[in-house]
Amino acid sequence: MQIMVNERTIEVPAGTTLFALRAQYKPQADLLIVNGFPTPKDQLLADGDRVALIRRGEVPAPEEMEALLMARHTPGVHEKIKGGTVGIAGCGGLGSAVAVALARIGVGRLLLADFDLVEPSNLNRQQFFVDQIGMAKVDALKANLRRINPFVKVATYHGRLDRVNIPQVFGVADLLVEAFDAADQKALLVESWRQNFPDKPLIAASGLAGFGPSNTITTRRVGRNFWLVGDGDSSAGPGQGLMAPRVGVAAHHQANAALRLLLGEEPA
Amino acid sequence: MQLKINGRARDVTAGDVAGLLQELGLDASRVAIELNHAIVLQANFAQTPLAAGDSIEIVHFVGGG
Numbered sequence: 239m240q241i242m243v244n245e246r247t248i249e250v251p252a253g254t255t256l257f258a259l260r261a262q263y264k265p266q267a268d269l270l271i272v273n274g275f276p277t278p279k280d281q282l283l284a285d286g287d288r289v290a291l292i293r294r295g296e297v298p299a300p301e302e303m304e305a306l307l308m309a310r311h312t313p314g315v316h317e318k319i320k321g322g323t324v325g326i327a328g329c330g331g332l333g334s335a336v337a338v339a340l341a342r343i344g345v346g347r348l349l350l351a352d353f354d355l356v357e358p359s360n361l362n363r364q365q366f367f368v369d370q371i372g373m374a375k376v377d378a379l380k381a382n383l384r385r386i387n388p389f390v391k392v393a394t395y396h397g398r399l400d401r402v403n404i405p406q407v408f409g410v411a412d413l414l415v416e417a418f419d420a421a422d423q424k425a426l427l428v429e430s431w432r433q434n435f436p437d438k439p440l441i442a443a444s445g446l447a448g449f450g451p452s453n454t455i456t457t458r459r460v461g462r463n464f465w466l467v468g469d470g471d472s473s474a475g476p477g478q479g480l481m482a483p484r485v486g487v488a489a490h491h492q493a494n495a496a497l498r499l500l501l502g503e504e505p506a
Numbered sequence: 507m508q509l510k511i512n513g514r515a516r517d518v519t520a521g522d523v524a525g526l527l528q529e530l531g532l533d534a535s536r537v538a539i540e541l542n543h544a545i546v547l548q549a550n551f552a553q554t555p556l557a558a559g560d561s562i563e564i565v566h567f568v569g570g571g
Contacts, residue, residue: 331571426548429548
């Protein structure tokens with residue numbers, strides 16, 4: 239039978255157990271993951287099983303790295319999303335968190351666009367660091383994503399998006415995540431994308447400010463190939479700020495909607 | 507006349523999309539509109555007439571991200 243061990247397909251006799259496999263391929267491994275789930279006990283392996291053998295604390299060899307980064311995925315997911323390209327319009331509280339989530343799961347290519355620089359008031363919710371203050375957000379985010387998952391291809395556009403350049407910057411994307419801050423910019427992006435790419439999905443967000451309940455943030459379909467995340471109502475303004483927890487809830491709704499679309503599932 | 511706005515029947519007096527947004531108190535620069543499942547561009551709001559029984563979906567964006 240065939241087993242995938244640290245992403246190499248090997249032929250083993252029927253009846254081979256997990257511990258026997260470890261003894262043969264990586265005796266010092268102390269974290270054994272079978273089909274995405276850590277398994278402390280020995281067990282019989284079946285044809286087609288995917289096994290990751292990890293020694294805690296050891297940095298894997300380059301040829302094993304990608305497989306081991308994805309060892310906790312639901313089997314089959316990584317192959318499907320590795321070919322995917324996701325556009326992320328805006329790299330603030332929403333966009334930076336969406337990018338981190340999609341890079342962690344190994345989406346093949348991310349297209350990041352933002353005009354802004356990292357400044358101190360961003361750090362209460364955006365995925366940057368104090369030592370990145372002053373950098374272009376797209377450059378800082380690209381650097382952070384590379385540290386998380388170097389196998390994800392990242393393209394950046396540092397500038398303002400408008401009706402003319404939106405199709406140019408994101409034309410090769412399979413789907414777009416709207417992650418702007420200003421309401422009129424959200425509307426402009428949504429209109430431009432849907433006009434140019436009516437057959438490609440769009441995941442927008444509206445209503446995620448403050449510290450209202452998490453469960454009022456939902457993902458819902460609001461048009462053909464068009465989904466909206468948020469409570470629809472909580473706007474940022476004087477007296478209502480933007481903070482990591484609730485912006486993060488919305489961002490991860492968007493990221494999960496993107497993942498579901500790449501896997502051929504309806505987001506909501 | 508009666509329209510279906512975001513799935514709910516509602517009586518309105520406006521005769522076009524721009525007028526409807528005004529009647530509903532919505533900023534035209536912050537919405538995405540589908541009229542009978544067709545996208546209506548912002549530039550065409552004032553020239554897009556409404557008829558009784560039309561179904562209109564209005565997504566109104568608020569700031570924050």
